[in-house]
Amino acid sequence: VRNSAVRTLFQTLGSHGQKLSKSMWEDCLWNYVFPMLDQASHMAATSSKDEWRGKELGTRGGKAVHMLIHHSRNTAQKQWDETLVLVLNGISRILRSLFPFLRSLSNFWSGWESLLIIVKDSILNGSKEVALAAVSCLQTTIVSHSLKGNLPMPYLTSVLEVYEFVFQRSPSYGVNSTSKAKQEILHGLGELYVQAQSMFDSQMYTQLLAIIHLAIKQSMMGSENVETDIGNISPIQRTVLEILPLLRPTEQFSSLWLILLREILHYLPRPDESLRSEEEVKRTNAPDGNQETRDETPNGIASPSLSKAELDSHSSKTKTMCISSNVFPEKVIPLLVDISLQAPTVEKHIILPEIVESLGRYKPFS
Template sequence: MDMLWMHLLGHLSQLCSDLRPEVRNSANQTIFKTISINGKRLTLEAWDECIWNILFPLLERVKISSEQSEHFSHTAGAAGSVASTPISGTISASGIPINPNDSPAKFWNETKTLTLTGITNLLIQFFPVLIDLESSFEKAWTLFLDYIRSWALKGSPEVAAAAIKCFKLLVRYPKDLVRATPSKYRTDNILDLDNMSPYQEAAFTIITGTTPDLSLIPGASELILLSVSGFIRLPFVRLQTLSDDDLQSARLQPQTGGMEKGFTYMALAKRSIQTVVTLFEKHGSQASVYSGGIFESILACFDVPMRAKYDCPAPGLKDSTPLWRVAANSAMALVILGLRSLDALSRDLPNNILTGIYSQILDTFDGFLLPQSSPDASISSDELDVATDFDISIFETFETDVLLHLGQLHVSDALVKDHIQIICRASRLYKSHMSSLADISFSSQKGSMSALIDTKQSSIKRLASNEPSSAFNTRASRISVTSTTKTMGRMNLGTDVMPLGREKFSKVCLASLLKLCSDELNDLKDVRYRIATIAAPVVLDKMRDIIKSYASDRPLYGKLPLPRIRSEEILIVLSNLRDLQMRVGILHELVSEDKIREFVVPIF
């Protein structure tokens, strides 16, 4: 029976390269529909023969015949003769009437489209069966991808669009198809924590390969950067489909020694991060990368693992570097490269483009420096120290290599202030409820004294006018003060202070705030002066709040010491204020603009 099927399909495939377009296109539709309906009846041996003796020879004949026809058309056109055309009034395979005046190349483009689409649909439909062919199917898969790449690059726009569409269908497997595949296919893919699966490798190579080099096509380098950076999101797209239990398991795989099930895309994501940096070094100086929003989109992809941080899926066993750390290192390299290019391109780019780029940079590092996730309880203190040191290194690199770019005139004051506010939030060492209670107490006492004075004056007026007494107002104020004092008395001193974690990192941020106003560094004086002018009110406000909070809480503790973290905080502030050499002219400018009084007077 298999021999009869192969004999029938073989003769039918011969007609698929017939010179008459209506004949070959009808034969194309017939052969693929026949295999689709009866493919389940074929044995593995028959499928192997069908692939290598029917489908690929069909592809090759269509390719060769179309090239010969195109060559003949050019030759005939040069000689003044007319090439053979289809019969007028016939209908094409797509249902559109054939125009005899159309060139043969157009008819062959339709045949190529039918052939690519037909084979793609067969591979997807019978994938669970074909995978059992093992190495034979892997070779067939690779060869078919070569055909797709060749026609996508060298074919007409119509054929190229069809080839790209087929490629997308092949690399995006439905979930039920993945679940239905045999164990060998699943085994290949559960190892993609450390190494990309063969299919991921093939897709990645088509986009980033150098034979042929897609980046030589105008506008293709931007699309390649977007495509590769999009792979960084894949591990998180998968996590959205997991339950809470599976999500927790995905985060803890390295600690528990288990192996991630199904696609993880971890190796693909890490490889993509490295490749984006390499591609950006080559193409990052192009103005279109910035004017077209490519740079912002790339940073947005890096922002996903950086913002997730401790919620990132588990890394591989061979390469145990967390995905967020790989992304942060590479994002810093991208930002430095991008800002250097922007120095030369800023005059030619609109302000809204520049503002969008700088806003995306700040947003990316804001999400990284102030993550919403928290480390798992199973992470050791040594690992937390390593993570904190890494955060400090990224922060210091940002302050050294990025901050000066933000101080240039084409960057708005609001963006510079946003960056300073990020440092302020990152410098918080703890949360405390004591200050709020103290503010209530002091405001209540103030209100009580005012009430007593008002009561004394009103009593004199009442005696003169015989008005009724309103002493209950004074009593209410006294009750308010008493209840607040009792509330503070019931609170155990020190228990209101809750450390926020990453103490070492927060102390570095706190000390760096005052350095923004310092004149220690004299390179790019105008830029540093502008940053100091914008930073001074924010920094003084931060220092005022710390000193005022300490001064108001200190009496409440009596002879008891304040919590260690609060004592260290005030020491950092006072020692840095003592050693601060404010950049010349900053305070005078703030005083002249009446911006400093509201910050300095409340401290004293």
């Protein structure tokens, strides 16, 4: 019943919203839409995760027979998640079709800020479905209206700030819902830049690259990278490789080519990092007689040595990290060369020595 009511409200607003007056829209937004969003978000975050048992239908063989409840709806939290997804999708629909009109309403910016707060929380703490719906709600709005020229700069910058906040605050370890949302954010950023290049000044472009840098940094440090099959890269890294070619600066800001290319150069390991990684592999692969490790303490008492099983486990993880973290730079190299060849002549001549130096120092692990 609750979800049907939500669907009915947003279908009505989406189909007949253009016929409503400003005063009616203001009443609808402040008394129904945004309070509904707040309530659904609160209930999705606080409702019980305990699984329900269906209604008892009878007995068979002396045992009670219960009505089956689908696993996607067998807790109060999952049902509120479903409601929150419907609300976010409904808001996305009316923003996509009526955003220029809604911006003219009094205090709409306040409502927009409330939406951003809930979107941030949904991406960071919500289920996969909620997180993806939250990303889609923002992405659909800014992409569709930036293409039409109906997106004021404060709205675009506020969305970039949300995305940056998500990558700053989200855990570096692999959480499936957050990881999927990150991939959608990165894809969305690439699409947004293609559609709204003229809106990106040097500061916003630098912020865009900073978000991508955070994504790469987390993917290299997190357990998602350790768990990646040897010879492959993580989904986040794959997404970054897909969108980087889309971020070529416009002629208006040709100096940004240097920022882009130097950012890509950061993805190649520095010589000291390569040496440390190789030494780590050598130490962990040393013969059993040399595997005993002790941490010296001020009082001269050494900590107990690791067991062979612990050392084997550590060695395996270290080698996987080294190999996996080296696969991404190897895939970056042809991309770096291709993008650098597209740079304007002046910027190309400036960056070429840095590229040659970085590639000359780069040493793949054997």
